[in-house]
Amino acid sequence: TASPRHLCSDSGTTCTSDTECPSKELCRAAPGCADCVCCRRVCAADPSCCRDSWTQKCADMASQLCEPINDDCVNAFELRADQPAAERTVDLRRATWTPDEGSFCCDSNVLGEERSPPATVWFRFTATAESAHLSTCGGPASYGDSLLEVFAVDDPSTPTTRCATRRTIGCMDDAAFAPSCDADEPAAADVCVGGLTVGAEYLVKLGAKREQDRQRYTLALEMPCADAPLPNGRCETAEVIAHMPFATTLDLGYAVPDCAQTPCSSDHWPSVWFEWTAPVCGRVYAKACNGV
Numbered sequence: 078t079a080s081p082r083h084l085c086s087d088s089g090t091t092c093t094s095d096t097e098c099p100s101k102e103l104c105r106a107a108p109g110c111a112d113c114v115c116c117r118r119v120c121a122a123d124p125s126c127c128r129d130s131w132t133q134k135c136a137d138m139a140s141q142l143c144e145p146i147n148d149d150c151v152n153a154f155e156l157r158a159d160q161p162a163a164e165r166t167v168d169l170r171r172a173t174w175t176p177d178e179g180s181f182c183c184d185s186n187v188l189g190e191e192r193s194p195p196a197t198v199w200f201r202f203t204a205t206a207e208s209a210h211l212s213t214c215g216g217p218a219s220y221g222d223s224l225l226e227v228f229a230v231d232d233p234s235t236p237t238t239r240c241a242t243r244r245t246i247g248c249m250d251d252a253a254f255a256p257s258c259d260a261d262e263p264a265a266a267d268v269c270v271g272g273l274t275v276g277a278e279y280l281v282k283l284g285a286k287r288e289q290d291r292q293r294y295t296l297a298l299e300m301p302c303a304d305a306p307l308p309n310g311r312c313e314t315a316e317v318i319a320h321m322p323f324a325t326t327l328d329l330g331y332a333v334p335d336c337a338q339t340p341c342s343s344d345h346w347p348s349v350w351f352e353w354t355a356p357v358c359g360r361v362y363a364k365a366c367n368g369v
Contacts, residue, residue: 116139118139118142118143119135119138119139119142119143122138122142123135123138126138145167145168145169145171145172145198147167147198147199147200148172148173148197148198148199149175149178149199150177150178150199150236150239150240150243150280150282151236151237151239151240152199152236153199153200153201153236153239153240153280153281154167154198154199154200154201155200155201155202156200156201156202156281156296156298157202157298158205158298158299158300160298162295165200165295165296165297165298166293166294166295166296167198167283167293167294167296168292168293169196169197169198169283169284169285169290169291169292169293169294170196170291170292170293172196172197172198172285172291173196173197174193174194174195174196174197174284176193178197178282179282180193180194181194181224181226181248181250181282181284182226182245182248183224183226183248183249183250184224184250184286194224194284194285194286195284195285195287195288195290195291196284196285196291197282197283197284197285198282198283198284199280199281199282199283200280200281200283200296201239201278201279201280201281202278202279202281202298203276203277203278203279204273204274204275204276204277204278204279204300205275205300206273206275206300206301207271207272207273207274207275207301208269208270208271208272208273208300208301208302208305209227209269209270209273209279209298209299209300209301209302210267210268210269210297210298210299210300210301210302210303211225211227211266211267211268211269211270211281211296211297211298211299212225212265212266212267212268212296212297212299213225213265213266213267213283213294213295213296213297214265214267214297215265215295215297221265221285221290221292221294222285222286222287222290223265223266223283223284223285223286223290223294224248224249224250224266224283224284224285224286225247225248225249225266225267225268225281225282225283225284225296226245226247226248226281226282226284227245227246227247227248227268227270227279227280227281228243228244228245228246228279228280228281228282229243229244229246229277229279230242230243230277230278230279230280231243231244233277233278239278239280240280243280246270246272246279247268247269247270248268249266249267249268250266250286266283269302269304271302271305271307271308271310281296283296307327307349309349309350309351310348310349310350311350312350314350315350315351315352316349316350316351316352317351317352317353318351318352318353321353323353327349
């Protein structure tokens with residue numbers, strides 16, 4: 078058995094689930110030193126990857142034996158706005174799902190119910206603006222049905238704590254609501270999340286909705302969003318209606334489901350929120366006209 082002291086690490090760092098590679102290490106190439114299971118598969122096939130150094134040949138072998146590497150939250154790929162498409166394209170045909178990853182709160186077929194997606198992969202990004210736009214539109218699986226969920230992270234100190242302290246801040250199922258996708262991509266996922274903290278780290282979960290949607294997807298990241306996210310997209314940030322009668326015009330293109338478990342709603346369709354205090358007892362009438 079090859080000595081573990083060089084396992085997936087050019088400097089001799091032992092591979093553990095909480096290990097991050099130094100930026101100049103050759104093992105920065107996928108899968109990176111945090112994925113012990115994949116590294117052991119590669120080193121079993123070619124012991125020199127453990128005994129000597131982690132080379133590009135070892136990384137290429139990992140793509141064949143272990144892809145997708147980012148099948149688990151702790152192995153989330155780093156996502157940047159300037160990345161080539163090849164570095165943010167993943168194949169979900171061999172991806173899996175485990176209960177600790179959670180279902181997608183915005184799955185439009187099962188509102189308010191729990192359903193397990195057949196396959197998920199994970200990404201992470203550092204905010205460079207107060208909003209971020211993520212999308213699977215225009216990728217190799219234009220007709221695949223994908224889902225996206227974005228999480229804030231309360232403790233980013235290690236991969237394990239990053240995943241354990243995640244909380245949903247945005248989720249989207251179908252891009253039919255989004256203006257950035259073509260009309261022939263209604264099942265792609267597209268979401269704009271706001272209220273980000275510049276310099277903070279965020280997690281992204283990409284999933285196939287059904288077994289037949291296990292395909293290749295390219296995830297795009299743009300910061301900030303081309304259009305500002307709606308400020309009243311969550312129950313707790315509802316726009317206060319101060320005077321009646323009241324009328325407003327809205328573009329729900331970048332509205333997202335309010336997945337927070339609040340007293341206000343269990344509805345997970347893209348939505349915006351308003352708050353009004355009745356001055357007297359009686360009836361109030363509200364009407365929403367599409368396109369008006």
